[in-house]
Amino acid sequence: MSRISTRTPDNVSLTQMLAQRASFIIAIFISLGLLIFGKIDDDFNLQVQRLVVDIVTPVAQTVRKPVDWAVSLGAIVEAYTLSAEESAALRQENDQLRLLVPTSDQLASENTRLRALLALPSITDSPKIMARSVTHPGSAFLWTVLLDAGADDGVEVYHPVVDHAGVVGRILSVGRRSSRVLLVTDLNSRIPVLIESSGDRAIMEGNNSRLPVLSFLEAAHQVSPGDRVLTSGDGGVFPSLLPIGTVTSPREGELRVEIFADLSRLEYVQILAFDPVPPPEQLVEEPLPEDDEGTGAQAPALDGLEPEAVE
Amino acid sequence: MSTHRIRTSHGVMSILPLLMASMAPVLTNLSYGFSLGGDTAPSLTLIIVFFWVSRRPTLLPPILVLLIGLWHDILIGAPVGLTSLLLLGVRAAIVEQNFIVFSQSFLLGWIGFAALCAGVTLAEWVLVSWLQSELLSLSPFVVQALLSIILYPVVAGICGWLDYIVFGIRKG
Numbered sequence: 030m031s032r033i034s035t036r037t038p039d040n041v042s043l044t045q046m047l048a049q050r051a052s053f054i055i056a057i058f059i060s061l062g063l064l065i066f067g068k069i070d071d072d073f074n075l076q077v078q079r080l081v082v083d084i085v086t087p088v089a090q091t092v093r094k095p096v097d098w099a100v101s102l103g104a105i106v107e108a109y110t111l112s113a114e115e116s117a118a119l120r121q122e123n124d125q126l127r128l129l130v131p132t133s134d135q136l137a138s139e140n141t142r143l144r145a146l147l148a149l150p151s152i153t154d155s156p157k158i159m160a161r162s163v164t165h166p167g168s169a170f171l172w173t174v175l176l177d178a179g180a181d182d183g184v185e186v187y188h189p190v191v192d193h194a195g196v197v198g199r200i201l202s203v204g205r206r207s208s209r210v211l212l213v214t215d216l217n218s219r220i221p222v223l224i225e226s227s228g229d230r231a232i233m234e235g236n237n238s239r240l241p242v243l244s245f246l247e248a249a250h251q252v253s254p255g256d257r258v259l260t261s262g263d264g265g266v267f268p269s270l271l272p273i274g275t276v277t278s279p280r281e282g283e284l285r286v287e288i289f290a291d292l293s294r295l296e297y298v299q300i301l302a303f304d305p306v307p308p309p310e311q312l313v314e315e316p317l318p319e320d321d322e323g324t325g326a327q328a329p330a331l332d333g334l335e336p337e338a339v340e
Numbered sequence: 341m342s343t344h345r346i347r348t349s350h351g352v353m354s355i356l357p358l359l360m361a362s363m364a365p366v367l368t369n370l371s372y373g374f375s376l377g378g379d380t381a382p383s384l385t386l387i388i389v390f391f392w393v394s395r396r397p398t399l400l401p402p403i404l405v406l407l408i409g410l411w412h413d414i415l416i417g418a419p420v421g422l423t424s425l426l427l428l429g430v431r432a433a434i435v436e437q438n439f440i441v442f443s444q445s446f447l448l449g450w451i452g453f454a455a456l457c458a459g460v461t462l463a464e465w466v467l468v469s470w471l472q473s474e475l476l477s478l479s480p481f482v483v484q485a486l487l488s489i490i491l492y493p494v495v496a497g498i499c500g501w502l503d504y505i506v507f508g509i510r511k512g
Contacts, residue, residue: 049401052403056402056424057428060409061421064422068470074419078420092370164416166369167369167416168381169484170418170468170472170476170480216472216476
């Protein structure tokens with residue numbers, strides 16, 4: 030059986046060869062130029078992605094539809110095959126959870142009263158935007174995902190993103206109907222945190238692995254594996270006391286955090302349209318809001334504050 | 341006498357390599373609500389570009405490779421220009437250096453891909469470390485390269501089958 034080569038250099042004219050060589054050199058220059066420009070200008074990549082993110086997201090959603098149908102079909106089958114034992118266990122768990130409802134309501138009410146006394150905004154007061162993760166992190170050096178909610182839904186840069194388990198990341202760039210999240214594990218992520226048991230503050234630095242590192246921790250000896258790590262609220266991007274993860278055993282002399290959220294299986298998330306607490310000097314400079322209805326009530330001067338201003 | 345079907349004009353099907361390479365980052369980075377490859381996914385784009393450039397370089401000229409790379413970068417949020425530069429390097433290694441031997445047999449193609457994948461991985465690590473101004477850990481890059489090499493036979497098998505169906509020539 031004779032082999033047939035698809036390359037037939039004899040058939041390619043000199044002009045075609047020169048044109049191809051020229052286009053190769055131009056393509057290399059364009060790629061290098063874009064890379065160098067992105068290195069010089071930090072915002073360049075974000076601006077490019079902001080321009081095209083609304084094109085990318087619908088394409089990804091369309092491609093995903095057959096998989097969604099298969100997954101939902103599997104869920105229906107699973108629901109029908111749920112055994113009687115599992116149903117009984119779920120009913121029992123439901124009854125136990127119902128017993129906790131009054132206690133939870135009481136704590137929420139107490140929390141609201143105390144926050145009102147301290148004039149602290151509650152994260153429960155912030156509007157929440159539900160979104161679905163369109164992509165998942167899969168790169169060797171990037172931990173970002175696309176969400177199907179954007180500026181039209183009220184999403185802004187720096188808004189915190191959480192799932193049912195804890196903090197996922199923050200909004201990096203926003204299109205009209207989609208946005209990109211910088212996950213807490215990304216190399217560029219830095220989050221001020223506190224250790225719940227000791228109250229010590231630190232910075233949680235992403236390192237492109239599942240286990241971000243705790244740095245600038247003064248009393249590391251007071252921290253034990255298993256201690257919960259929460260947002261401290263410093264810096265104003267994240268509200269305080271959002272759960273992030275737990276401290277793991279030290280590795281290579283570093284304390285790391287095991288994240289509560291399963292970042293490789295993200296599906297539905299909440300974007301907190303959180304207005305951060307401004308520094309006192311900004312509160313003084315901002316005029317107090319007029320009360321049109323004359324009720325005398327004055328809201329804290331937090332609305333409309335851009336997160337960038339705090340950063 | 342050869343039993344191969346040979347078509348001189350591929351018409352609209354000429355866009356098949358471009359279409360496949362464009363869909364690759366969408367497929368590997370989609371969120372299905374479950375994890376396909378853990379934290380690091382194989383580089384389907386690299387496999388597809390390697391296959392088609394080694395088989396039919398005229399269907400993936402440098403400008404199309406540039407566009408595929410830019411699309412990949414924008415979709416996954418990578419520094420714009422990174423993947424296009426790496427893919428153009430792969431194209432140059434195959435076409436400009438006459439590494440057409442990769443298309444002569446499946447095993448040679450696999451070995452050739454493994455060698456080029458190692459080079460691309462190293463180049464990517466160096467470039468990203470330079471962009472981040474920090475020496476990054478090499479292990480995620482190595483994992484990605486290994487996953488790509490392991491996945492190559494499956495993807496190349498599908499591409500080879502499509503090559504035969506659409507263009508009418510079986511190789512390897």
